[in-house]
Every structure is written in structure tokens, then in C-alpha cells.
Amino acid sequence: MSRLTNDIRNQMARKLVAYRYTDLAEELVQLNHALADRAYNHCYTKDIIGHMDAITKAFDRAFFVASYLRVNAGGYKLSIGGTISNRWVRIPQAAPRKFMIVQSTYHNITDEKLIEEIKEFADRNRAFDGVCCTAYNEALSVLNTMTTDKKLAEAWPEAMDVIGDLIPEGERTLPVVQVSAINAKFKLPPKKETK
Numbered sequence: 001m002s003r004l005t006n007d008i009r010n011q012m013a014r015k016l017v018a019y020r021y022t023d024l025a026e027e028l029v030q031l032n033h034a035l036a037d038r039a040y041n042h043c044y045t046k047d048i049i050g051h052m053d054a055i056t057k058a059f060d061r062a063f064f065v066a067s068y069l070r071v072n073a074g075g076y077k078l079s080i081g082g083t084i085s086n087r088w089v090r091i092p093q094a095a096p097r098k099f100m101i102v103q104s105t106y107h108n109i110t111d112e113k114l115i116e117e118i119k120e121f122a123d124r125n126r127a128f129d130g131v132c133c134t135a136y137n138e139a140l141s142v143l144n145t146m147t148t149d150k151k152l153a154e155a156w157p158e159a160m161d162v163i164g165d166l167i168p169e170g171e172r173t174l175p176v177v178q179v180s181a182i183n184a185k186f187k188l189p190p191k192k193e194t195k
Contacts (some may be wrong), residue, residue, distance in 0.1 A: 002149050002167070009146075012163040013139040017088040017132050019162045020186045025089040028125060035121055036081025038114055039071050040097065043107045052098055063098040072106040073118035080118065088132045135185065142182050155179060158188040 044052075055062050068082030083090060109115050146152040149167040153160055156179045183189070 004143070004146055004148060004152060008166055009140060009143040011166055012143055012159075013136050014088050015163050015166070016139045016159065016186050017136045019190070020135060021089050021128070021132055024128060024131075028121075028128060029083075031121055032080055032082075032125075035114070035118055036069050039069055039073075039080060039107065039109055039118070042109060042111055042114060043069070049098075052100070056098065063100060065096050065098055067096045070106045071109050071118060073109040073122075074115040076115075076119050076122050077106055078118070078122050080121070088136055138182065138185060142179065156182070158183045159186070161190050162186075162188065 052063055066082070068079040070077070070079050109118065142156065143152070146155060152167070153164070158179070159182075
């Protein structure tokens with residue numbers, strides 16, 4: 001039996017949040033990349049890209065290369081196309097592309113439909129961070145009531161498939177008690193695929 005440190009509890013809470021919300025993060029990243037593609041095509045026409053390619057042949061580092069585009073969409077200033085990331089869930093970024101450094105450092109979006117979609121995405125992404133933060137705090141409050149790995153395994157057996165690997169192998173115990181409300185929150189136990 002080993003004591004659960006604050007660091008281990010934090011890791012467990014983060015892992016539970018990542019387990020529960022990675023699917024939503026992947027959905028947001030697809031939307032993020034699609035909006036970034038549309039914003040890039042809005043700001044960089046084929047003619048502009050052709051000129052940039054010609055300049056790049058002479059000066060290979062003439063342009064900023066990044067996987068994100070900083071935009072001003074109707075007063076919403078944000079980066080799109082990069083990584084959907086908060087403190088708990090991180091999804092890979094889009095492929096890098098060339099950008100010009102614009103005077104304001106933000107590319108102004110003038111297409112009204114695209115502006116509204118970028119605003120909706122920004123609001124959804126902000127709400128997503130709030131949901132993850134709340135879930136992290138809820139998981140941590142439950143984990144903070146457990147002082148040892150044995151108590152954790154007894155009190156919250158459904159979570160062990162997700163966070164049990166953070167307990168040294170020889171110290172895992174069999175589950176006894178159920179924690180139903182928090183299990184519903186994190187969709188525990190995980191559904192095992194049948195082969």
C-alpha cells in the first residue's frame with residue numbers, strides 16, 4: 001500500500017479529464033483546422049501564394065511559417081489552426097504553412113459568414129476549457145478524499161482502468177465500493193472492445 005501524493009492525484013485528475021474529453025477536443029480540432037483553411041484561403045489568394053512562392057525561391061526564409069493563423073474576426077482576436085490545447089487535453093496541430101507578417105499581426109477577416117463561424121468556434125473552445133476545468137476540480141475533489149492507493153481502488157474501482165497505471169503495479173488492489181455520480185460524469189468504466 002502506498003500513499004497518494006498531491007502530484008499523483010493531479011496526474012490522475014488530468015488523465016480522467018483527457019480520457020473523458022479527448023473526443024470533444026478532436027471534434028473541435030477538426031472545426032479549428034477547417035476554419036483555419038478557410039481563413040487562410042480568404043486572406044491568401046492563389047495569386048498571393050504564387051508571389052510568395054516566387055519570393056521564397058530567392059529568399060527561402062522570407063515568410064513566417066506556422067501551423068496557426070492569427071485572425072481578427074469581428075473583434076475576436078485569436079489563433080486558429082494550431083493546437084487545441086488546454087491544461088488537460090492536447091490535440092495535434094495542423095500542417096505548417098507560410099504567412100506574411102501583417103502590420104497588426106492579425107489577419108482581418110471580412111467575410112461575415114466566416115466571422116460568425118470563427119466567433120462560434122472561439123466561444124465553444126472557451127466553454128470547452130471551462131468544462132474541462134470543472135471536471136478536473138470534481139475529479140480532484142474525489143481523489144483528495146483518498147489517502148492511499150488501496151482506498152482509491154476500493155472506493156473508485158471504475159476509474160482504475162483509466163488511472164490505475166499511475167499506481168505501481170504491485171500495489172494495486174481489488175475494487176469494493178462504487179462511486180456512481182462521478183462515474184457518470186467521466187463515463188466510467190470504459191467500454192471494452194470485443195474481439
